[in-house]
Amino acid sequence: MKNSIQHKLVLPIIILLFHATNVFSQRMGGLDAGSISKVLISNGPQGPIKGGESAVTDLILMPDGWMYGSTKATWGAQNCHLFRIDGEKSEHIINMTGQMPGQTTISNLVVGKGSVLYGCTSTYNEILDKKDYEGGHLFAYNPGKKTMDDLGIIQQGQGINCMAMDSIRGIIYCITYPAGHLFSYHLETKIKKDFGQVMQPWRVEDLGRVSWRGVPKVLIVDDAGTVYFSTYVHEKVPVWKQELMDGGPSYYSVYAGGRIFRLAFGDEKPVFTGATIPSQKGMDSDQLYENGIASAIRASDGGFWCGTINDGFLFKFYPSTSTVINKGKAFQYWNLKSLCYGTDEKLYMLGGRDEDNSWLLCYNQVTGSIDCLGWPDNTSQCNVIVADKNGKIFFGENLRHSFIWIYTLNK
Amino acid sequence: MEKKYGIIVFICFCVFPYFAHGQSIDVETLKQIRLPMYLAKGLEWKGESTQNTTWSKITETSDGKIWFCGGDHWGIDEITGKWDKSDRYERPWGFGNTTLCYYDPMQDQSFEELELNSTSAIYSNEQTPGHGKIHANIVTDSKDRLYFAGYMGYSFIHEYTDAYFPKSYAGGALIKYDPSTKHAEYLGIPVPYGAVAAMYYDEKRDIINGISVDRAKFWRVKVSTMELNRYESVARMSRLKDRVREMIMDNDGYCYFANDVGGLTKFDPDTQEFMDLDIVLPGKLMDFRASVVSSMNTIYGITTDGFVWSFNPNTNELKDLGHIIGMPDQSHYTPNIALDEKWERLYFIAGTHGYGLLEEAFGVLTILDLKTGKYYWAGKIEGFEGCFGALCSKDHEVYFNSFGRFYEGDQIQKDKSGQPITRPYLLKYSPPEDLNELD
Numbered sequence: 076m077k078n079s080i081q082h083k084l085v086l087p088i089i090i091l092l093f094h095a096t097n098v099f100s101q102r103m104g105g106l107d108a109g110s111i112s113k114v115l116i117s118n119g120p121q122g123p124i125k126g127g128e129s130a131v132t133d134l135i136l137m138p139d140g141w142m143y144g145s146t147k148a149t150w151g152a153q154n155c156h157l158f159r160i161d162g163e164k165s166e167h168i169i170n171m172t173g174q175m176p177g178q179t180t181i182s183n184l185v186v187g188k189g190s191v192l193y194g195c196t197s198t199y200n201e202i203l204d205k206k207d208y209e210g211g212h213l214f215a216y217n218p219g220k221k222t223m224d225d226l227g228i229i230q231q232g233q234g235i236n237c238m239a240m241d242s243i244r245g246i247i248y249c250i251t252y253p254a255g256h257l258f259s260y261h262l263e264t265k266i267k268k269d270f271g272q273v274m275q276p277w278r279v280e281d282l283g284r285v286s287w288r289g290v291p292k293v294l295i296v297d298d299a300g301t302v303y304f305s306t307y308v309h310e311k312v313p314v315w316k317q318e319l320m321d322g323g324p325s326y327y328s329v330y331a332g333g334r335i336f337r338l339a340f341g342d343e344k345p346v347f348t349g350a351t352i353p354s355q356k357g358m359d360s361d362q363l364y365e366n367g368i369a370s371a372i373r374a375s376d377g378g379f380w381c382g383t384i385n386d387g388f389l390f391k392f393y394p395s396t397s398t399v400i401n402k403g404k405a406f407q408y409w410n411l412k413s414l415c416y417g418t419d420e421k422l423y424m425l426g427g428r429d430e431d432n433s434w435l436l437c438y439n440q441v442t443g444s445i446d447c448l449g450w451p452d453n454t455s456q457c458n459v460i461v462a463d464k465n466g467k468i469f470f471g472e473n474l475r476h477s478f479i480w481i482y483t484l485n486k
Numbered sequence: 487m488e489k490k491y492g493i494i495v496f497i498c499f500c501v502f503p504y505f506a507h508g509q510s511i512d513v514e515t516l517k518q519i520r521l522p523m524y525l526a527k528g529l530e531w532k533g534e535s536t537q538n539t540t541w542s543k544i545t546e547t548s549d550g551k552i553w554f555c556g557g558d559h560w561g562i563d564e565i566t567g568k569w570d571k572s573d574r575y576e577r578p579w580g581f582g583n584t585t586l587c588y589y590d591p592m593q594d595q596s597f598e599e600l601e602l603n604s605t606s607a608i609y610s611n612e613q614t615p616g617h618g619k620i621h622a623n624i625v626t627d628s629k630d631r632l633y634f635a636g637y638m639g640y641s642f643i644h645e646y647t648d649a650y651f652p653k654s655y656a657g658g659a660l661i662k663y664d665p666s667t668k669h670a671e672y673l674g675i676p677v678p679y680g681a682v683a684a685m686y687y688d689e690k691r692d693i694i695n696g697i698s699v700d701r702a703k704f705w706r707v708k709v710s711t712m713e714l715n716r717y718e719s720v721a722r723m724s725r726l727k728d729r730v731r732e733m734i735m736d737n738d739g740y741c742y743f744a745n746d747v748g749g750l751t752k753f754d755p756d757t758q759e760f761m762d763l764d765i766v767l768p769g770k771l772m773d774f775r776a777s778v779v780s781s782m783n784t785i786y787g788i789t790t791d792g793f794v795w796s797f798n799p800n801t802n803e804l805k806d807l808g809h810i811i812g813m814p815d816q817s818h819y820t821p822n823i824a825l826d827e828k829w830e831r832l833y834f835i836a837g838t839h840g841y842g843l844l845e846e847a848f849g850v851l852t853i854l855d856l857k858t859g860k861y862y863w864a865g866k867i868e869g870f871e872g873c874f875g876a877l878c879s880k881d882h883e884v885y886f887n888s889f890g891r892f893y894e895g896d897q898i899q900k901d902k903s904g905q906p907i908t909r910p911y912l913l914k915y916s917p918p919e920d921l922n923e924l925d
Contacts, residue, residue: 120747121764283713392552432701475745
């Protein structure tokens with residue numbers, strides 16, 4: 076009998092070993108394979124979310140338990156969408172381009188009072204370059220009532236790069252793109268205000284594709300209603316005495332990036348806080364390396380965890396003292412582009428270049444350990460992570476046919 | 487009685503799928519066949535060839551020469567053969583290299599033409615890997631000039647940066663080569679650190695279209711101006727857990743990629759727009775692992791799990807041409823396909839090194855008669871281990887770019903220690919005009 080059982084077990088064990096080897100060999104660098112699942116956001120040629128319309132730009136967990144997401148159109152596609160996902164299935168909510176023609180990107184989402192979702196729109200760089208774009212809109216979507224309100228254009232001809240909500244005062248702040256103006260929009264009065272240009276962007280042509288670099292990607296709002304962002308300043312570097320020429324300049328003008336500015340509630344102009352984000356010295360004036368904040372999330376001690384764009388540093392910024400504490404980096408790449416908390420109270424981070432592989436990283440706030448956990452798949456190219464209440468981390472891809480990858484912790 | 491009933495039910499359960507899908511292979515009656523083998527030459531070290539693999543698609547020039555390749559396969563994944571990694575300190579080419587070869591039917595011999603590392607100005611050394619193989623298509627234009635690119639095994643599992651230079655693989659170098667003048671032109675690397683998995687030359691537009699292995703990024707190079715365009719990971723197809731290896735270009739220069747919704751994404755070379763075709767490819771993986779385009783612009787493809795299909799780009803009509811061994815539930819990896827338009831046939835070597843397959847049907851020379859839809863399984867090829875490229879010449883000879891045990895006459899070739907060795911070679915098959923002769 077014992078022998079018979081042993082014989083029966085041999086084949087399954089061999090099969091299991093074979094599959095384990097296979098999985099290992101195919102997923103080097105991957106997160107624990109057993110804890111990953113995925114849901115396709117693209118619906119294919121029949122739609123409603125067609126190929127090229129499913130690149131996920133943002134995800135946000137709402138009180139109804141659903142994760143709400145936004146998309147942008149890529150490589151010539153025309154429509155952007157709102158959708159929601161519960162971890163097993165995805166539901167299309169609205170074709171935003173159908174509501175606001177010409178808007179091909181929902182660039183950011185935030186949640187406001189009454190669980191209303193607010194978002195901002197933009198379009199392709201090529202269209203912005205031709206200057207025949209009407210301008211990015213702010214909008215509100217009420218998931219309970221299933222209604223959408225167009226809050227209007229913020230700046231003529233300019234898209235909107237990012238936004239933040241001061242929910243106490245009912246004010247949306249946003250940065251336009253590529254002009255780099257900071258605006259506020261008062262939800263009650265519907266009055267918008269231009270605080271001026273906070274970054275003179277670089278126009279870069281890379282492989283024939285135009286883009287603008289340096290425009291702030293993240294806005295942070297604290298409880299006092301002060302808005303923070305990182306940008307560049309001009310610095311004057313004196314010319315060495317031995318290099319001075321008669322009638323020549325006495326200094327060079329250079330861009331210095333990663334300077335954290337603030338706009339206090341009621342102020343008319345942002346000012347430099349004196350804080351500079353962690354940088355790899357010598358690269359911050361390079362147009363290809365944006366020196367700024369890529370992501371931010373509120374910490375429990377009044378500070379904000381932030382990730383940098385070009386170096387991928389994790390740091391904590393304390394608004395009250397304008398202090399920056401560099402926590403280091405878990406891998407050699409730049410762009411710590413999204414942050415969230417797991418149910419294990421660790422800070423999870425999404426890292427990786429804009430159009431390349433994405434890794435999940437982890438910072439243990441108790442021990443200070445920072446680790447690279449791997450990628451959801453060796454072809455995944457993600458933009459954002461968010462955790463749900465059950466300990467699952469959702470990765471939003473930004474590809475032609477995008478998935479939401481779902482990583483279950485503690486499995 | 488109960489036991490007998492159980493056995494009958496069990497047998498029915500096992501046998502039914504084979505009948506249910508019509509014609510299927512009978513592995514018990516398969517005979518062994520041996521085909522003429524023409525070695526990939528070059529890359530000799532210590533008096534022996536170091537070559538043991540070949541993965542490219544192949545091409546024919548107007549003089550009837552068949553262009554193929556062989557490589558040592560050295561890369562991140564493995565050091566194959568009897569060599570070990572310490573050899574890289576002594577080999578003149580470090581580690582990872584490939585030769586371009588041709589078979590001349592007039593002389594019935596194969597020859598080495600060039601060696602890829604030095605041709606592409608990438609000098610592999612003991613730390614810096616070279617092109618352990620050509621994975622993409624070797625293609626030709628109307629003036630018999632050749633286009634090909636380099637590859638390194640498993641370069642896609644590792645993210646390369648300048649941080650570890652010089653250990654990084656520089657990337658798949660593009661070469662334009664004119665055999666008549668022996669002039670090789672190194673065109674550069676379209677995706678730094680990324681090997682080239684597939685490529686085609688669009689002569690009308692003078693553009694090389696290709697995809698990288700890591701993240702399946704689509705790129706194009708206009709040869710006359712050297713203008714490079716890189717696009718998104720359009721060929722990414724997550725059902726294949728490791729990577730995508732194929733793309734298609736039709737006779738009008740339109741490119742096709744298998745996508746994540748089970749169909750094809752079509753790229754318009756003039757408007758540079760992508761469009762998903764409203765079709766669903768057969769099989770579980772719904773992709774293609776080899777393809778060939780007829781002069782009438784019909785695309786023939788075979789999926790990674792062995793489903794053969796055809797697609798007409800003019801009518802968007804997709805036809806399921808059945809499973810390569812007639813067992814739809816049995817994945818059977820077949821990454822090669824050749825078309826004889828005049829005789830209206832497709833040729834394959836079914837079952838090859840790689841993704842899941844039926845072991846008993848490994849390396850089976852297979853013919854699909856397009857007139858009748860009938861499959862013919864001509865036999866198992868002796869010594870065969872893998873084939874990734876095939877073509878049918880105008881004289882109906884069929885060539886398979888293969889690797890495996892090498893026979894010289896009746897003798898299997900062995901290394902100095904007396905062990906049989908794996909070599910890259912071209913297999914040549916002379917099919918009968920009347921397929922009934924195979925029955």
